[in-house]
Amino acid sequence: MRIMPAGNVDTEYGECIYLNKSKIISNLTISDTILIIVVVFVIIFSSLLSYRKLTNNDIAVIEIDGDCRSISLAKDTLIDLGNGMTIEVKNGKVRVKESDCQQKICVKHGWIKFDNDVIVCIPNKTIIYVSHRGDMDYITQ
Amino acid sequence: MSRTEGTWTTSRNKMKDQNTKTLILAAYSIMAVLFFILESVIPKPIPFLRIGFANVFILLILVQLGFSSAMVVTLTKVVIGNLFLGLLFTPLVLFSFLSSIISLLVMFILLRSGISFSFIGISIAGAISHLLIQLVLGYFLFVHSTRIFALLPAILAIGLISGLITGTLVIVLINKIHLTIELP
Numbered sequence: 557m558r559i560m561p562a563g564n565v566d567t568e569y570g571e572c573i574y575l576n577k578s579k580i581i582s583n584l585t586i587s588d589t590i591l592i593i594v595v596v597f598v599i600i601f602s603s604l605l606s607y608r609k610l611t612n613n614d615i616a617v618i619e620i621d622g623d624c625r626s627i628s629l630a631k632d633t634l635i636d637l638g639n640g641m642t643i644e645v646k647n648g649k650v651r652v653k654e655s656d657c658q659q660k661i662c663v664k665h666g667w668i669k670f671d672n673d674v675i676v677c678i679p680n681k682t683i684i685y686v687s688h689r690g691d692m693d694y695i696t697q
Numbered sequence: 698m699s700r701t702e703g704t705w706t707t708s709r710n711k712m713k714d715q716n717t718k719t720l721i722l723a724a725y726s727i728m729a730v731l732f733f734i735l736e737s738v739i740p741k742p743i744p745f746l747r748i749g750f751a752n753v754f755i756l757l758i759l760v761q762l763g764f765s766s767a768m769v770v771t772l773t774k775v776v777i778g779n780l781f782l783g784l785l786f787t788p789l790v791l792f793s794f795l796s797s798i799i800s801l802l803v804m805f806i807l808l809r810s811g812i813s814f815s816f817i818g819i820s821i822a823g824a825i826s827h828l829l830i831q832l833v834l835g836y837f838l839f840v841h842s843t844r845i846f847a848l849l850p851a852i853l854a855i856g857l858i859s860g861l862i863t864g865t866l867v868i869v870l871i872n873k874i875h876l877t878i879e880l881p
Contacts, residue, residue: 588818595825595857603850671847 614686616650616668618643621681629686639680650684652677722758722766726773729754733778743851748859749824751778753866756804756820760871764805771797788838792831800827816867821860828852 584592615626620639627635627645635643640656649667652675662677668686675684732750741747751774759767775794779785784793804823807814814822832852836845 584817585813585815587812587814588821591814591818591821592857595821595853599850599853599857602846602853 619683729774796830817864820864824860825856
């Protein structure tokens with residue numbers, strides 16, 4: 557079996573059945589440009605939507621070594637988690653105030669303001685994120 | 698043999714034609730499986746971060762030999778590729794199977810429709826539909842939480858970039874190489 561350029565052998569075997577001239581040109585057609593612009597707009601809009609501001613109905617979910625507990629963000633509190641970490645809820649936001657871990661990445665992370673933000677403390681095996689009340693069926697399992 | 702000279706040659710040509718189509722089908726299937734496995738083996742931060750080079754060959758054979766041949770290449774890619782990756786008969790194959798077939802259908806419909814998409818537009822649509830089907834399946838089968846749709850912008854961006862790359866490759870292959878296979 558040899559593979560050769562189409563010019564030298566029977567071109568009928570290389571024929572393309574759904575091919576018309578407009579598909580071979582390397583420039584983008586108008587439809588392509590419209591498709592790309594629409595996709596870019598959807599990317600921008602969906603990324604803006606996922607940065608939803610928190611509301612009073614939201615809860616902070618604290619996962620310590622697999623065990624979940626939830627805290628309402630509606631009222632300001634200061635909670636000692638019992639593993640050396642202290643969590644502060646204020647103005648509908650949540651943060652790690654103190655931690656006994658070495659690098660203190662969880663403390664430096666600051667407040668969780670947006671829906672898709674997560675605080676992770678690896679030495680204390682703790683994950684903190686924000687959720688809706690409706691999601692609890694899944695989170696508590 | 699009571700066959701006249703004319704019918705003999707046409708039947709021989711038809712046989713040669715059929716053999717050539719089978720060879721093209723085999724070659725494209727091998728290339729699709731090869732690139733599918735190579736892409737999956739390369740270490741990457743997110744599992745679905747793939748360019749989709751197999752899609753180049755699926756689109757090429759869709760253009761050259763039609764829908765049924767493209768379906769054969771797709772099924773070969775899914776079955777043989779996942780067999781070699783050790784994923785056959787796991788739930789992950791369902792993702793691969795459904796998303797590959799639906800993206801093939803999307804590309805076929807766009808190719809047959811009168812819309813003047815070039816190969817770049819068709820591969821972008823194929824890549825995005827492939828990834829979207831995986832996202833929706835992931836929502837229904839594994840993660841029953843709407844938080845998974847936070848991945849939507851990332852997935853659309855990956856689909857856009859990979860579609861641009863594969864579409865350009867298809868145009869280059871169709872224009873410059875335009876391979877045909879001759880029997881020995």
